[in-house]
Amino acid sequence: MDKDIKHIVIDARIRPSSTGKYMDRLLEHLQVVDTKNRYTVLVRPNDDWQPTAGNFKTLICDYKQFSFNLLDQLTFARYLKNLEPDLVHFGMTPQEPVFFQGARVTTTHDLTMLWFARAGRLPEWLHKLRMVGYRWLLQASLKKASRVIVPTEFVKQDVSKYEPSTATKITVTLEASEPPLAIDAKRPEIVNLDKFILYVGSAFPHKNLETLIKSFEILHTSQPELKLILAGKRELYYQQIEKLAELSPARANIVFTGFVSDAELKWLYENAQAYVFPSLSEGFGLPGLEAMVHGCPVVSSNATCLPEVYGDAAVYFGPNNSQDMADKIASVLSDEKLRQSLIQKGYVQAKKYSWRRMAEQTLEVYQEVLKENR
Numbered sequence: 505m506d507k508d509i510k511h512i513v514i515d516a517r518i519r520p521s522s523t524g525k526y527m528d529r530l531l532e533h534l535q536v537v538d539t540k541n542r543y544t545v546l547v548r549p550n551d552d553w554q555p556t557a558g559n560f561k562t563l564i565c566d567y568k569q570f571s572f573n574l575l576d577q578l579t580f581a582r583y584l585k586n587l588e589p590d591l592v593h594f595g596m597t598p599q600e601p602v603f604f605q606g607a608r609v610t611t612t613h614d615l616t617m618l619w620f621a622r623a624g625r626l627p628e629w630l631h632k633l634r635m636v637g638y639r640w641l642l643q644a645s646l647k648k649a650s651r652v653i654v655p656t657e658f659v660k661q662d663v664s665k666y667e668p669s670t671a672t673k674i675t676v677t678l679e680a681s682e683p684p685l686a687i688d689a690k691r692p693e694i695v696n697l698d699k700f701i702l703y704v705g706s707a708f709p710h711k712n713l714e715t716l717i718k719s720f721e722i723l724h725t726s727q728p729e730l731k732l733i734l735a736g737k738r739e740l741y742y743q744q745i746e747k748l749a750e751l752s753p754a755r756a757n758i759v760f761t762g763f764v765s766d767a768e769l770k771w772l773y774e775n776a777q778a779y780v781f782p783s784l785s786e787g788f789g790l791p792g793l794e795a796m797v798h799g800c801p802v803v804s805s806n807a808t809c810l811p812e813v814y815g816d817a818a819v820y821f822g823p824n825n826s827q828d829m830a831d832k833i834a835s836v837l838s839d840e841k842l843r844q845s846l847i848q849k850g851y852v853q854a855k856k857y858s859w860r861r862m863a864e865q866t867l868e869v870y871q872e873v874l875k876e877n878r
Contacts, residue, residue, distance in 0.1 A: 510590040510874050513544045517569050518595045520551055522706060523613055525790065526655075526679060527595045533863030535560055541870075544587060563587075569599055572637035577601045591873055593866075597652070598638070598645035607877045609869055610645055611653040614787030614808070615662050618642070620710035624740055646670050650873045653866065655679050655788040658809035677865040680857035681793035689774055690767035694759055700731040701833060702776035702800070704769065705791050707734075707741035712782040712805070712823050717749055717758065719782075719829035724754035727837070735761045735772060773798035778836045778843075781805060784823050789813045793857065796850030801843045803833050817846060817853035 514534075519527045531545060535557035546565035547553055554562060567580045581603040584592055590607065594600040597612040621635060646652060646667040652674045654660050664671040691697070701720075707713050713734065720732045732754075736742060742760065749758045764772065773779070779795035781804040789810050792802045796817060804810050805823035819842075821832040836843055 508540075510541045510870075511544065511588060512541055512870060513546065513584065513587055513589040513592045515546045515565070515592065515594045515599055516553070517546060517548050517551075517565060517567075517599065519547065519553060523596060525682075526611070526613070529680070529859040530595075530863055530866060531555070531560075533860045534867065537860070537864050538867050544589070569596070570638070570641070572634070572641065577603055580604075590877070591650075591870055593870070594645075597649075598641035600645050600648075602641065602644040602648065604648075607650050607873050608648065609651045609653060609873060610649045612646070612659065612663055613655060614659050614785065615666060616710050616785040616787070618666070620708070620785055622709050643667055649673065650876070651675060651869050653677050653869060656809040656812055658812055659787050662808075675865065675869050677862045677869075678857055679788045679790065679862060680859045681790065681797050681854045684797050685766050685770040687767050687770065689771035690765065691771050692761060692764060692768045694733070694761065697731065697733075697775070699727075699729055700733050700759075700776055701778050701780050701803075701837075702733045702735065702772050702795075703780055703782070704735045704772070704794075706736055707739070707745045709741065710783060710785045712784045713745045714748060715823060715826050715829065716780060716782040717745070717752055717754075718826035719833065720758065721752055721754045722827060722830035723833060724757060726834075728757075730777075730837075731757045731759055733759050733761060733772060733776070735764050735769065737763045770798060773800045776800050778803050778833060780829075780833060781810070782823055782829060783807060783810070786810055792818065793854050796854045799847050799850070801836055801846035802850060803829075803836055815849075815853050817849035819846065 516527045518524055535555060539559060543560040545560060545562045547562050549564050549566055581601040584604050592606060593609040595611055597610045600610060647669050652670050654663060654674055654676055657676055660674045660676055705711060723730055746760055749755055773795055779800045779802050781792050783805050785808050792804055792814055795802050802818040804814055804818040804820055806820040807823050811820060819832050819836055821829040
């Protein structure tokens with residue numbers, strides 16, 4: 505085999521998860537930009553992803569994505585060693601076994617887990633124990649990485665402060681929005697959708713939906729016809745938010761759609777008065793860009809990376825201030841000139857980002873590490 509052809513292993517076990525879009529697009533475009541090196545893509549047993557390029561292959565990897573078990577750590581490290589890689593790229597820190605000694609690149613999407621994780625259904629003592637293990641794995645992964653990839657300058661600064669040893673080995677590879685959904689829009693079977701604001705996504709604690717509901721209650725007093733549409737798969741945290749909404753004086757105008765099809769999602773984006781993103785912490789903020797490409801004006805939290813990613817194409821509020829959130833939403837609803845300006849700026853802003861460029865930058869990181877480890 506040509507000694508210039510390297511074997512790169514990509515741990516893509518996150519692909520079916522909420523952060524899987526990053527991995528999907530990385531793999532899609534890497535197959536175009538690198539036709540030389542040999543790739544092994546590790547996937548979960550229930551993942552049917554298959555490559556289209558001849559220099560890529562998949563391999564089932566049945567190890568847990570995050571494990572504090574010493575035996576799991578040791579056996580996964582040996583599993584990787586036996587693949588004889590020149591480089592391993594882990595799609596999410598800290599997926600990697602700390603005992604793996606080869607050249608490695610890790611992608612750190614954000615540090616939200618550190619600051620906002622809650623126990624959920626776990627007993628509080630077990631949650632605290634898991635977080636001790638998570639912090640240990642995270643720091644070990646960051647220290648051992650040859651390079652750390654992050655999606656924004658904000659995350660770069662956040663990671664550098666948390667683990668100073670990473671300061672000189674972090675590369676920012678900006679993510680991107682998807683193009684507009686290329687299907688016919690379908691109106692969801694929800695009554696009275698004449699005027700509504702929209703949130704699409706999960707209900708994890710850092711998404712800050714409690715404050716969004718408080719803000720909507722303020723709006724409801726002056727705009728009783730307005731509805732708040734919350735679209736996302738019903739799981740534990742959405743169930744908790746629904747219980748909270750049942751106690752709201754605006755409860756009749758708060759609609760939980762559950763999962764929506766792509767056609768229904770397109771209709772919601774195209775017909776919403778505004779997309780509202782109240783999040784307390786993001787690594788990149790893809791939902792706002794997705795709204796922008798569909799011509800939906802964005803009203804966003806000013807937390808973490810969001811002003812960096814959305815630029816002047818959004819109106820911002822303080823995420824902990826329900827009155828400020830309500831005022832900023834109202835300003836967009838009442839000013840058609842502002843709405844149209846945000847829509848046009850959104851189209852421009854979304855075009856600044858490219859998955860293809862992200863893959864090219866990632867390949868450059870691989871090449872730097874491979875050169876250092878000759």
